[in-house]
Amino acid sequence: MTSLDEDELCFPQLLNSSCRKTMRPYFESMIIYIIMSFISIVTVFLNMLVIISISHFRQLHTPTNLLLLSLAVSDCSLGLLLVFQIILIDGCWFLGDIMCVAYFVLYYMFTAASIGTMILISVDRYVAICHPLHYSTEVTKKRINICVCLCWMFCVIVHSLILKDNLEQPGGYNTCVGQCVIDVNYVSGLTDMILSFIFPVTVIIVLYMRVFVVAVSQARAMRSHITSVTIKCSTKGTVKKSEMKAAITLGVVVVVFLICVCPYYSVLLSGQDSKIDAASSAIIMCLFYFNSCLNPLIYALFYPWFRKSIRLIVTLKILEFDSCDTNM
Secondary structure, eight states: OOHHHHHTBSSTTOTTTBOBOOOOOHHHHHHHHHHHHHHHHHHHHHHHHHHHHHHHOGGGOOHHHHHHHHHHHHHHHHHHHHHHHHHGGGSOOOSOHHHHHHHHHHHHHHHHHHHHHHHHHHHHHHHHHHSHHHHHHHSOHHHHHHHHHHHHHHHHHHHHHHTHHHHHSTTTTOSSBTOOOOOOOHHHHHHHHIIIIIHHHHHHHHHHHHHHHHHHHHHHHHHTTOSOOOOTTSOSOOOOHHHHHHHHHHHHHHHHHHHHHHHHHHHHHHTOTTTSOHHHHHHHHHHHHHHHHHHHHHHHHHOHHHHHHHHHHHTTGGGSTTGGGOOO
């Protein structure tokens, strides 16, 4: 074997069993590496700002913000996991079989938790807009905390079962040294597709379509100077301006989420994931992870409290005594 061939191996010392590197032009590899590194760093940094803001300031401990906190935790975790995806740019895995399986389990779990939180956010906005009179009594911090905990527990249990064979036999499906792959049978893959994409997207779209219809109806009623309007999906009542703004903001979050994840799941759903070229695959993965980076930017654009909290954190005023009681 020539020296050039050895350079193409993940483990040159294992000539007969080593995997071959994914050979890309140097410029393409560097671009992918820079983009993914940038997304990872920015995602972790921005979502940490959200986590610190909502956790520290008592005024921000609202039911809706607790859902945003859960979303930020899952997004921040995905940003950290992107480091492992960067390691796999050249197709070689150097961290061992157990770490490989752990990476996939955490990836599936955090992705599912992010999507599950999106469903909870949609339900929260549906109740706030369609049932405004019942929102304060039906949606409490205690109930939101329970729902978030159940969501995360469900994600852990389901994906541990889906990846059960891989957990029992780490590296059992590798065909060469330096490979990091898992095997998911048809039933488990279909179950994951339904639970992680088809069902959540359907629920989110239906709920936000209903919210949109109610919002438009109430906007027309306000323009017509009607004091009370009966809407099919709720009892009589009006929606607070703050609730409507929150619905619009979180609606943008949901739309961006669908735009970013649909290409990824569409490829999996079509069964063409093994036929797309490496460059297209990298773009789809970057778009998928980029969604976790965009959410805090949307908050900064729409939420004054987030911009103020960033200033307090950056200027270290958050370390002052009683800063947690600051009026946001």
